[in-house]
Amino acid sequence: MKYDVKAFELLSNEEIADGIFDMRVKNDELAPLAKCGQFAHVYVPSKTLRRPISVCDSENGVLRLVYQVKGEGTKIMSQMKKGESVDILAPLGNGFNIEQGKRYCLIGGGIGVPPMLYTAKQTENPLVITGFRNKDLIILQDDFKNAGAELVLTTDDGSAGVHGFVTDVLKEKINEVDEVCACGPTPMLKAIAQVCKEFNKPCQISLEERMACGIGACLVCAVKVRKNGEEIMQHVCKNGPVFNAEEVVF
Known part of the structure; x- marks a missing residue:
């Protein structure tokens, strides 16, 4: 499992449902490594622990992270703005094993x-x-x-x-x-x-x-x-x- 800590550029961070946000961050080195079922560990300013967020999608160097505001950490995440640098440890964990030919x-x-x-x-x-x-x-x-x-x-x-x-x-x-x-x-x-x-x-x-x-x-x-x-x-x-x-x- 290859992972690293890198700065991602925050492209967008929009609320798509009640308390649920769609964050898109770009890093051409780490984003393409993500596999389905893995997660990213997002550093939140002023918080000791990172927040684990499942990978929703990965395409063209852009990692899509959809998360729900549940506490102070994710509330701070929801207030991050376009253009900010986001410190992310990724991709982490073992994802789904998908075999071709199966439905x-x-x-x-x-x-x-x-x-x-x-x-x-x-x-x-x-x-x-x-x-x-x-x-x-x-x-x-x-x-x-x-x-x-x-x-x-x-x-x-x-x-x-x-x-x-x-x-x-x-x-x-x-x-x-x-x-x-x-x-x-x-x-x-x-x-x-x-x-x-x-x-x-x-x-x-x-x-x-x-x-x-x-x-x-x-x-x-x-x-x-x-x-x-x-x-x-x-x-x-x-x-x-x-x-x-x-x-x-x-």
Whole structure:
């Protein structure tokens, strides 16, 4: 895994939904190295710890990072202006393993939707299922359509798209795909893993955990996995964030 710390030029940083921002930063050396499912560690002025943000897209030296304002750090990020220099450690982690010739179902829930866009661009005719709490939080629908995806939108409250959960759609359409990749809240990932096990479909999941160093040195983002019949601890930032769903101990 090759990564480095570089200054990126901030090209834009716009709010695209309630509290959700679309940041685009340019660095011709590091941006092209990013693979789908990896993340960037963004330095925030006045804060000790960097903020891990999934790679939403990477094209022509531009890294696209879509994030949600959840605390002081991301609030400061949302106030950064075009032309500023952004200190970023990237690309980090192990992403999705995409095999040519397979049809994938890509599932994103909430702020777990952005990394599925770059993944969709690496596949042929993917089925993409996106889930949001309500219509005010919906993002990236046109981007997925432009990427050639078969797109299904769900909302918990029925204010847009299918009224229900992403797993409701998955159960209906899982036999149309060869493998599932997902990112989102842990309860959603657990439910997806159970459906895939029931239908005997391979499943890769991208876990969300609090991080500090981002490179596996501080041991903050530990998660329990099952390897060779034994339960061991691995780290989301270094061993993941993408894991085989069957190995994760929820």
